[in-house]
Amino acid sequence: MSRPALPVAISCGEPAGIGPEVAAAAWAVLAHEVPMLWLGDPRHLPEGTPHRVVADPSEAVGPSPDALPVLAQDFGAPRRAGLADPAHAAHVINMIARGVALVQEGTALALCTAPIHKKALKDGANFAHPGHTEYLAALAGVEDVVMMLASDQLRVVPATIHIALEQVPLQLTPHSLRHVIEITHAGLRDLFGIAAPRLAIAGLNPHAGEGGTMGTQERDWITDLVTQMRGEGYTLSGPLPADTMFHAAARTRYDAAICMYHDQALIPIKTLDFDKGVNVTLGLPFIRTSPDHGTAFDIAGKGIANPTSMIEAIRMAHRMGHSA
Ligand SMILES: NC(=O)C1=CN([C@@H]2O[C@H](COP(=O)(O)OP(=O)(O)OC[C@H]3O[C@@H](n4cnc5c(N)ncnc54)[C@H](O)[C@@H]3O)[C@@H](O)[C@H]2O)C=CC1
Numbered sequence: 001m002s003r004p005a006l007p008v009a010i011s012c013g014e015p016a017g018i019g020p021e022v023a024a025a026a027w028a029v030l031a032h033e034v035p036m037l038w039l040g041d042p043r044h045l046p047e048g049t050p051h052r053v054v055a056d057p058s059e060a061v062g063p064s065p066d067a068l069p070v071l072a073q074d075f076g077a078p079r080r081a082g083l084a085d086p087a088h089a090a091h092v093i094n095m096i097a098r099g100v101a102l103v104q105e106g107t108a109l110a111l112c113t114a115p116i117h118k119k120a121l122k123d124g125a126n127f128a129h130p131g132h133t134e135y136l137a138a139l140a141g142v143e144d145v146v147m148m149l150a151s152d153q154l155r156v157v158p159a160t161i162h163i164a165l166e167q168v169p170l171q172l173t174p175h176s177l178r179h180v181i182e183i184t185h186a187g188l189r190d191l192f193g194i195a196a197p198r199l200a201i202a203g204l205n206p207h208a209g210e211g212g213t214m215g216t217q218e219r220d221w222i223t224d225l226v227t228q229m230r231g232e233g234y235t236l237s238g239p240l241p242a243d244t245m246f247h248a249a250a251r252t253r254y255d256a257a258i259c260m261y262h263d264q265a266l267i268p269i270k271t272l273d274f275d276k277g278v279n280v281t282l283g284l285p286f287i288r289t290s291p292d293h294g295t296a297f298d299i300a301g302k303g304i305a306n307p308t309s310m311i312e313a314i315r316m317a318h319r320m321g322h323s324a
């Protein structure tokens with residue numbers, strides 16, 4: 001029996017940002033290929049976006065080439081491009097939670113989240129999480145999830161995510177790094193179809209510590225953890241000096257780079273492939289992807305936002321939803 005063509009649920013993200021316009025543009029490209037269900041206030045879609053409000057996600061099963069199906073929520077006010085409205089914040093958060101509920105109850109295939117403005121959600125609704133990744137983990141009731149950014153050229157994982165740099169050496173532990181390696185390995189195998197994933201582990205310090213002269217974490221425990229996990233059957237290299245592990249030849253030697261902090265991971269992929277990078281959360285009991293960019297207030301509403309990352313994120317959610 002064939003499975004119903006469930007939609008990818010797309011949470012609207014910050015209405016003042018480019019989320020609504022890149023979602024509408026992605027639908028225009030993918031409408032014949034991927035069933036979609038946009039969650040948000042239809043007034044926030046770009047003017048003229050063909051859409052139909054549905055009462056139930058079952059009305060969004062199968063491709064909908066004539067109109068984007070919308071599960072509508074009245075946010076109370078129209079959007080003002082580039083200017084977050086604090087009154088929207090709670091609704092933005094609810095759209096994420098609604099998307100998770102749809103996937104968990106089996107009426108959506110996967111979740112693709114449009115970007116949120118983290119500070120706007122904190123200011124407007126006291127949002128307790130630094131990003132989707134942590135919020136989704138809380139909603140799913142799982143302790144350890146992994147943020148991966150993936151493109152054709154590179155996959156990166158920050159072992160610590162949205163924390164201040166000064167917190168990195170405190171929160172990065174053998175226990176936490178082990179979990180990141182385990183979850184990444186499983187994600188590459190199960191969601192990316194890589195039977196024997198090769199992971200490159202970055203050092204934390206310049207020159208991976210240079211034998212303890214530029215930092216001691218590599219000498220004190222990272223090298224031991226890598227050696228131990230190699231003995232358990234993982235294919236790991238490192239800890240590697242982070243400045244030389246992203247050039248073209250180096251990138252051929254691994255399937256994902258495990259980095260020690262946010263910018264160490266995200267700078268190389270956003271430099272190489274900002275347009276096509278996709279953010280995927282590993283370790284959740286459902287599929288979640290997102291474009292790699294943020295709300296881009298500086299260009300919101302101008303019709304110039306590039307939708308490619310959103311398109312790739314929806315495609316990846318759809319593909320993974322069918323392979324999981
Ligand atoms: N998944 C999510 O919810 C994410 C949310 N953010 C949030 O977005 C907000 C703004 O973050 P920024 O660091 O300024 O990053 P950003 O990605 O919003 O913007 C950085 C620069 O890239 C440009 N840009 C971004 N996306 C583009 C697109 N699709 N087409 C053309 N140009 C594009 C912007 O105009 C800007 O000049 C912050 O609150 C941040 O936390 C950032 C990344 C991901």
Ligand SMILES: NCC(=O)COP(=O)(O)O
Nearest residue numbers: 131132133134266279290
């Ligand atoms: N810089 C990536 C980012 O902030 C995405 O975070 P999340 O909202 O997907 O957790």
